[in-house]
Amino acid sequence: xxxxxxxxxxxxxxxxxxxxxxxxxxxxxxxxxxxxxxxxxxxxxxxxxxxxxxxxxxxxxxxxxxxxxxxxxxxxxxxxxxxxxxxxxxxxxxxxxxxxxxxxxxxxxxxxxxxxxxxxxxxxxxxxxxxxxxxxxxxxxxxxxxxxxxxxxxxxxxxxxxxxxxxxxxxxxxxxxxxxxxxxxxxxxxxxxxxxxxxxxxxxxxxxxxxxxxxxxxxxxxxxxxxxxxxxxxxxxxxxxxxxxxxxxxxxxxxxxxxxxxxxxxxxxxxxxxxxxxxxxxxxxxxxxxxxxxxxxxxxxxxxxxxxxxxxxxxxxxxxxxxxxxxxxxxxxxxxxxxxxxxxxxxxxxxxxxxxxxxxxxxxxxxxxxxxxxxxxxxxxxxxxxxxxxxxxxx
Amino acid sequence: xxxxxxxxxxxxxxxxxxxxxxxxxxxxxxxxxxxxxxxxxxxxxxxxxxxxxxxxxxxxxxxxxxxxxxxxxxxxxxxxxxxxxxxxxxxxxxxxxxxxxxxxxxxxxxxxxxxxxxxxxxxxxxxxxxxxxxxxxxxxxxxxxxxxxxxxxxxxxxxxxxxxxxxxxxxxxxxxxxxxxxxxxxxxxxxxxxxxxxxxxxxxxxxxxxxxxxxxxxxxxxxxxxxxxxxxxxxxxxxxxxxxxxxxxxxxxxxxxxxxxxxxxxxxxxxxxxxxxxxxxxxxxxxxxxxxxxxxxxxxxxxxxxxxxxxxxxxxxxxxxxxxxxxxxxxxxxxxxxxxxxxxxxxxxxxxxxxxxxxxxxxxxxxxxxxxxxxxxxxxxxxxxxxxxxxxxxxxxxxxxxxxxxxxxxxxxxxxxxxxxxxxxxxx
Numbered sequence: 001x002x003x004x005x006x007x008x009x010x011x012x013x014x015x016x017x018x019x020x021x022x023x024x025x026x027x028x029x030x031x032x033x034x035x036x037x038x039x040x041x042x043x044x045x046x047x048x049x050x051x052x053x054x055x056x057x058x059x060x061x062x063x064x065x066x067x068x069x070x071x072x073x074x075x076x077x078x079x080x081x082x083x084x085x086x087x088x089x090x091x092x093x094x095x096x097x098x099x100x101x102x103x104x105x106x107x108x109x110x111x112x113x114x115x116x117x118x119x120x121x122x123x124x125x126x127x128x129x130x131x132x133x134x135x136x137x138x139x140x141x142x143x144x145x146x147x148x149x150x151x152x153x154x155x156x157x158x159x160x161x162x163x164x165x166x167x168x169x170x171x172x173x174x175x176x177x178x179x180x181x182x183x184x185x186x187x188x189x190x191x192x193x194x195x196x197x198x199x200x201x202x203x204x205x206x207x208x209x210x211x212x213x214x215x216x217x218x219x220x221x222x223x224x225x226x227x228x229x230x231x232x233x234x235x236x237x238x239x240x241x242x243x244x245x246x247x248x249x250x251x252x253x254x255x256x257x258x259x260x261x262x263x264x265x266x267x268x269x270x271x272x273x274x275x276x277x278x279x280x281x282x283x284x285x286x287x288x289x290x291x292x293x294x295x296x297x298x299x300x301x302x303x304x305x306x307x308x309x310x311x312x313x314x315x316x317x318x319x320x321x322x323x324x325x326x327x328x329x330x331x332x333x334x335x336x337x338x339x340x341x342x343x344x345x346x347x348x349x350x351x352x353x354x355x356x357x358x359x360x361x362x363x364x365x366x367x368x369x370x371x372x373x374x375x376x377x378x379x380x381x382x383x384x385x386x387x388x389x390x391x392x393x394x395x
Numbered sequence: 396x397x398x399x400x401x402x403x404x405x406x407x408x409x410x411x412x413x414x415x416x417x418x419x420x421x422x423x424x425x426x427x428x429x430x431x432x433x434x435x436x437x438x439x440x441x442x443x444x445x446x447x448x449x450x451x452x453x454x455x456x457x458x459x460x461x462x463x464x465x466x467x468x469x470x471x472x473x474x475x476x477x478x479x480x481x482x483x484x485x486x487x488x489x490x491x492x493x494x495x496x497x498x499x500x501x502x503x504x505x506x507x508x509x510x511x512x513x514x515x516x517x518x519x520x521x522x523x524x525x526x527x528x529x530x531x532x533x534x535x536x537x538x539x540x541x542x543x544x545x546x547x548x549x550x551x552x553x554x555x556x557x558x559x560x561x562x563x564x565x566x567x568x569x570x571x572x573x574x575x576x577x578x579x580x581x582x583x584x585x586x587x588x589x590x591x592x593x594x595x596x597x598x599x600x601x602x603x604x605x606x607x608x609x610x611x612x613x614x615x616x617x618x619x620x621x622x623x624x625x626x627x628x629x630x631x632x633x634x635x636x637x638x639x640x641x642x643x644x645x646x647x648x649x650x651x652x653x654x655x656x657x658x659x660x661x662x663x664x665x666x667x668x669x670x671x672x673x674x675x676x677x678x679x680x681x682x683x684x685x686x687x688x689x690x691x692x693x694x695x696x697x698x699x700x701x702x703x704x705x706x707x708x709x710x711x712x713x714x715x716x717x718x719x720x721x722x723x724x725x726x727x728x729x730x731x732x733x734x735x736x737x738x739x740x741x742x743x744x745x746x747x748x749x750x751x752x753x754x755x756x757x758x759x760x761x762x763x764x765x766x767x768x769x770x771x772x773x774x775x776x777x778x779x780x781x782x783x784x785x786x787x788x789x790x791x792x793x794x795x796x797x798x799x800x801x802x803x804x805x806x807x808x809x810x811x812x813x814x815x816x817x818x819x820x821x822x823x
Contacts, residue, residue, distance in 0.1 A: 073770050075765060105519075106519045111766040114767055115767050118735050126546065126547075127544055131557075133540075133557075306513075307526060308539075334481065341479075341526075
């Protein structure tokens with residue numbers, strides 16, 4: 001078993017490698033392998049794996065990529081991630097990736113799929129229209145057709161049609177992956193000092209750019225490490241971070257939140273890797289249907305899913321309660337429609353429920369966190385120091 | 396600017412139609428009518444009429460508030476209640492208007508919805524908007540129909556079937572439940588027949604810009620022309636009559652060699668013919684328009700007039716396939732088309748209507764339109780070698796309309812067009 005620090009360093013190297021070296025090497029190791037890039041939030045990686053491919057998470061350039069060409073494609077009032085993805089593409093970081101999937105998140109990512117099509121980047125470009133209808137016989141069937149469409153594209157490249165057993169095997173592997181990630185979050189709920197949120201983030205993100213088998217092996221080792229009583233507890237409050245599910249905050253910002261006095265016991269940073277709650281049935285004769293049903297019946301709430309029958313504010317409140325969190329930090333990417341349009345819904349509900357929160361906006365490339373750190377620090381202090389004080393009302 | 400606008404018969408007809416709708420809305424309870432909030436792109440007008448409901452379009456309320464200079468206050472009201480500065484200003488204007496009593500453009504109160512019918516077409520924000528409205532109107536029935544995006548530049552049978560199933564199994568049963576009216580397919584078909592007729596007329600109307608001078612402005616005046624077909628009258632004889640009358644008026648203008656009517660009378664000289672991409676600014680609509688007509692620029696085609704339906708390529712509501720027709724209509728709205736399709740459509744407009752230039756009005760708070768516009772502009776410039784212009788404003792937030800910036804940019808653009816024309820003449 002490798003040392004925890006070594007494992008984390010390996011994950012960081014993979015997670016922020018804009019050349020996607022491990023994926024590229026994996027593809028070159030065997031003929032017929034296909035790489036498919038995907039944008040946030042979620043895509044059923046199982047089907048690509050079963051078809052002899054690997055899904056590669058393209059989550060923007062973060063603070064590691066200077067944007068020059070990408071700015072020529074997007075106005076200043078559009079979020080940062082499409083311009084950094086364009087920059088990565090135009091700088092030929094994505095040349096070894098065969099096709100691209102743009103899951104339905106918002107208008108910006110949707111239209112970015114059109115720009116990729118127009119620029120003829122990759123062998124295929126697929127905007128993945130996740131169903132907003134949650135009846136299995138309607139939305140479920142449509143979702144299966146969308147998955148079949150993607151499989152058709154891959155077949156055109158490598159000639160492979162995954163069998164039922166291959167699909168079920170892939171589902172098994174990703175079930176394991178989700179279980180291990182959840183184990184880490186569950187440990188951190190009680191002992192957040194054993195592994196920082198910065199490290200958790202890097203570990204989970206690495207899983208989007210390396211083979212799942214390798215990621216599972218890393219996760220197994222990390223889980224073994226954090227079962228031990230390691231680290232030193234600090235006097236920090238526990239929070240849930242919500243709203244950063246697409247454009248990702250820079251690692252420094254993720255670190256800054258914890259340094260400012262908040263253990264992050266749950267978050268939606270890498271929501272796609274945790275989108276399905278619990279296992280997907282890996283024993284059926286129709287694995288695509290199983291995957292579709294898992295999305296319909298057991299997916300996490302998201303700002304990109306129409307929620308009126310299962311209000312997101314109640315679901316986030318439940319996470320706060322279950323994790324024993326003291327409050328919520330709403331971290332929205334600047335100009336992120338889904339996240340910002342949800343803000344009043346969450347905040348009005350949390351005012352009523354008495355759940356404490358703060359909100360700020362970020363951009364993936366900001367690397368000055370002083371203001372945010374002060375805001376988070378004040379939030380933490382206000383809970384730690386004065387939580388039980390009676391409220392003084394001036395007369 | 397203080398001059399009284401000239402009104403033709405078609406304008407009076409439209410005014411009567413709109414006033415009639417708002418009067419009915421104000422008296423919905425007395426009339427025993429259910430009220431259905433819905434959106435323009437992908438609006439299921441014929442189905443709403445089949446169930447005898449009255450439609451309310453929140454984005455129309457927002458733009459009318461802007462034209463009446465009230466949107467700024469509404470937006471600020473919403474922002475005081477946690478709405479971000481950086482999101483769709485239609486949403487904030489609507490929410491602010493609701494917070495301030497929901498008084499519509501005719502000064503009458505708009506009734507609360509019985510149904511929130513979301514045919515989520517081409518704009519993700521619609522979905523978020525109705526999530527917000529549902530929380531404000533907890534007693535309203537929410538009916539959602541998910542319109543697949545034309546991601547591959549086509550409407551596949553699977554996409555159509557997905558929508559038809561939603562209509563059959565979810566939308567129609569829920570509308571029956573709310574209204575107590577049984578679904579009558581023959582009634583729907585009758586509406587669809589009239590829709591197709593109105594669609595024929597509006598296509599012919601927008602095609603008149605092939606004439607030189609163009610008898611109409613297909614953007615600034617175009618937004619009025621699309622009113623009846625978009626705000627609940629599609630599928631009625633009234634809409635057909637309106638478009639027939641409008642077409643007649645335009646024919647007379649063509650015969651007389653007249654240019655478009657502007658708020659200050661007839662445009663005397665057509666100097667530049669333009670295609671415009673993106674919605675207009677509503678807070679300073681007249682000032683915005685004036686910059687163009689003062690320079691002799693007429694808009695011969697615009698993408699915005701296709702936001703409630705694209706009829707240019709021959710698609711029509713087919714009464715013989717009623718639910719399929721509704722599905723296809725939703726999928727075929729402009730913002731539900733992918734970027735290459737949009738580019739092709741705009742290029743076709745530039746060629747067919749012999750445009751001198753292409754202008755993008757990029758809206759700060761509308762990503763459905765704005766995201767991708769720069770790439771589209773570059774492609775159009777490269778492939779057609781047409782001069783392109785770019786300006787920025789907003790839908791209904793007066794803080795983002797900078798008259799002098801826009802005027803300066805457009806003046807420079809028109810100088811460029813002038814130069815180009817001179818060079819072309821010299822070459823000939």
